[in-house]
Amino acid sequence: MTRTDHLAVHEEAIFQEVANILKAVTTDYCIDFPLRPETTIQSDLDLESFDIVRFGLALSERYGGKVNLSNYLSELDLELLVKLTLGDVAHYVAQQTTPEED
């Protein structure tokens, strides 16, 4: 397996974890469809802004301070923020973690 393959596997595993973390913090939502990388936080999930904070805190709790959604989101411009997908978040988390560390 090449390093690229290795990282792809890592990101896929991270995506599943991130999706599970999202489900865990949104039990009061009716998310009755499969979460995919292209699922948008705003349009598809209709996640309240204050629940994005809960999501971010849960990610930091799982991965430590190196995963800081507040940092990540504050660097995005408004257009990207509006179109943010679960895959974008997973990609960010994967970048902040390495397969060796995880």
Next chain:
Amino acid sequence: MMINGLRINVLVCDTNGERKKVASDAPIALVLHGGLSDNLSTYYTTIASTLTKLGMNIILYDRAGYGRSEYGPGCFNLKRIFLDIDTILDGVGADREVHLIGSSFGAGLAAGYVALRSERAASLALLEGQPPTAAWRENFASLLRNMRQNIDDVVAHYDKNSDLSMKVIARMRSMIMDRTYLEDIESSDLPTAEQLSAISVPSLGIYGADSTHGAYEGTVESMGHMKNLRIEVIPHASHFLLYEALPTLKSFLHDFYSGPGILDRRG
């Protein structure tokens, strides 16, 4: 945190994420969100990281009736809000002077708190907001009265012309129609003009050149005499600086808090 029988959503953060209490040796910032549909996430997704990277512990909270905090009649009254802030600061261990930051309506609250609790304030930053004068109160109350009288038009306007989701618009509608927002604002006691003009902590006001909210003018009128008030105006930006001009805004905040005598003011 329970305050006055209401569950209030409070978050303390540093660069590593959430904390239970503020650190004993870090500068502390309390940020106050705007009105109507706003909540603590506005800061979490914008300037929080700028502040924590400066070494600050920041306290974000949904005021009573907003976000994930509970609502109770009377909770929008300014005196009640200031007492809530006292309780929050005590609850998270903020036993030293705090840097107050507010945007829009929250800026009025920040300035009001500094005017009334000068012993707890280290500095003040107003983001497209102004001190809470009688004119400020009347302007906001007038806006709310007008929205109540034309609520269907207001909802239709936001639905058609804004990026707000229906969930947010419905929450705003409920805030205006079902809660004591207007009554609490109308009945709020305000700091006196003397108390406002006596604000002496280092202060920063950041405004959008294209804003029509009058916050710049209100600040200059109430605080323009202050020697340690710095005012910045961002070209081509409206009232919504946090979204339209975030990089510039962050740069101004970074410069202000990095300046002499700000973060090293106490502790």
